[in-house]
Amino acid sequence: MKNIIYPMHCAPRCGAKTRSGHPCKSPAIHGKARCRMHGGKSTGRPSTPSSKFRKAHLEDRRKFRAMLKQLKGLTDALKRN
Ligand SMILES: [Zn+2]
Structure with missing residues (x-):
């Protein structure tokens, strides 16, 4: 063969x-x-999250920080009384 x-x-x-x-x-x-x-x-290295998800993530962070700021203001107000 x-x-x-x-x-x-x-x-x-x-x-x-x-x-x-x-x-x-x-x-x-x-x-x-x-x-x-x-x-x-x-x-090679895994691809980064799409910009869409990154934007959503940053928006969440911004909202969270704003909420924390509000809470801080509230606790400060309570402390004064
Ligand atoms: Zn091989």
Whole structure:
């Protein structure tokens, strides 16, 4: 039987060291040096929360601070009496 060489077999291999100590040899993700099991798919740090959620968060903080200020004013008023 003839050994057929498929293009996918010529793809760059993952060089990650497996637990057995040998290189992984799985096909690497296109443009990456590692296979999908060894971080080839990783895009680095997780994306930041969308600006929409960040805005909502900041708005909540602003409201909370305003509420605290009101409470402080109330307690100060109570202390005076
Ligand atoms: Zn790998």
